[in-house]
Amino acid sequence: MSKASERAYRTIREGILRGRFAPGDRLVEEELAEYCGVSRTPIRDAIRRLDGDMLVRWEPNRGAVVASLSDEDVGDLFEIRALIEGHAARRAAERADPATLDRLDAEVAAVFEALDSGSPYYMETFLDANARFHDAVYDMAGSERLREIRQRLVDQSVVLRTVRQFALEDLRRSNMHHADLIAALRAGDGQWAQSVMVAHILAAHRRLAGAE
């Protein structure tokens, strides 16, 4: 999947995440083929992968539709995410290394700086730092399986589709949670880290649920 297939996957995925394709939309192979500028073969590959990511729902002889999430689905996803990420945080606390924690401290400080200074790119700064932060947690947790599962859950969730609605105040609070988590990791306190993470996720859920 060097070129066409990979590109098709990314293009369609972006299309779903950014709302170009809405939940419930049919994904007709030939249309996508034209849209991506490739033949149907790599499109089919891409759809299989998106089905694996649970971003589309696929039925034999019927084609694929963009997965639509009920409020209940979203609730389930956040619940499971809280479970997984909380577990990862606990493991990370048992394995945290000071050098990484120092780096994360610096990142958190930088995000606060960006948020307070009113940088025009504060959202991108936050999102990038956020991604790196959670990544680092999984590095420390030391389980690729956990990382993969989390990746899928996050993909599916509405997070990527809606997190941009976060107000400045929400971002500050989120960043504060990260600071809390670093403290817990530094203390090597698994229960504390887990609790902070679970609270972090569930807070995001309520924030997004309220925004809809």
Added chain:
Amino acid sequence: MSKASERAYRTIREGILRGRFAPGDRLVEEELAEYCGVSRTPIRDAIRRLDGDMLVRWEPNRGAVVASLSDEDVGDLFEIRALIEGHAARRAAERADPATLDRLDAEVAAVFEALDSGSPYYMETFLDANARFHDAVYDMAGSERLREIRQRLVDQSVVLRTVRQFALEDLRRSNMHHADLIAALRAGDGQWAQSVMVAHILAAHRRLAGAE
């Protein structure tokens, strides 16, 4: 994927689960095509799905190999499974319905019967009942997401590849756990149910780890 693709998927999957293809084996599309009696196209579909199930590892331009699991991987998988299944059991306790519990009671009794009577099909009886049992837990938990995640974890795990090594005594113990879980579900005690389930999973892990 009505015919060829579905058949290829099942065939290869069975081949992996039953050891026809060993971990680390290369899966060459053309060989599989001949083996399954179809062309390469449905084989590719099947491989994508198996990659999604994490039963094979796939690299661009390099093809697929049967996923091999280190002891650490297996440990991680059981840990995550315990997390997920424990969570499902807790949810199930909050939503359990008596009719289903009565049915499960009967199934557990039937399994004990089969194990004690030395039926020649006791292993199949156990495996079938086991599958139905866990399925019912997820019915009661009421989250399709949980069920899907669990499905993937179980697929990956060594369980399906090795559970047949279980001795009669192990099966009895496992069935006893099920009886315990039913009691917890009937009591509507989420914490109890979760603990029983986690213990059930981790016991299976230790049993299998010891057997290798």
Added chain:
DNA sequence: CGAACCGGCCTTGTATACAATAGTCTGTCA
């Protein structure tokens, strides 16, 4: 008037041919 059946069309499923790439083997040159 309604329901069931039939046929055409749209879409997906499969096969095959060809292109591209990685990995290997060999030959030559330093």
Added chain:
DNA sequence: TGACAGACTATTGTATACAAGGCCGGTTCG
């Protein structure tokens, strides 16, 4: 003798043509 370059081969990636299956509309019969 060793290492690098080149072509060769095995395998995957892509396109396209054709087959098959489901859906929708029309028509016909009860």
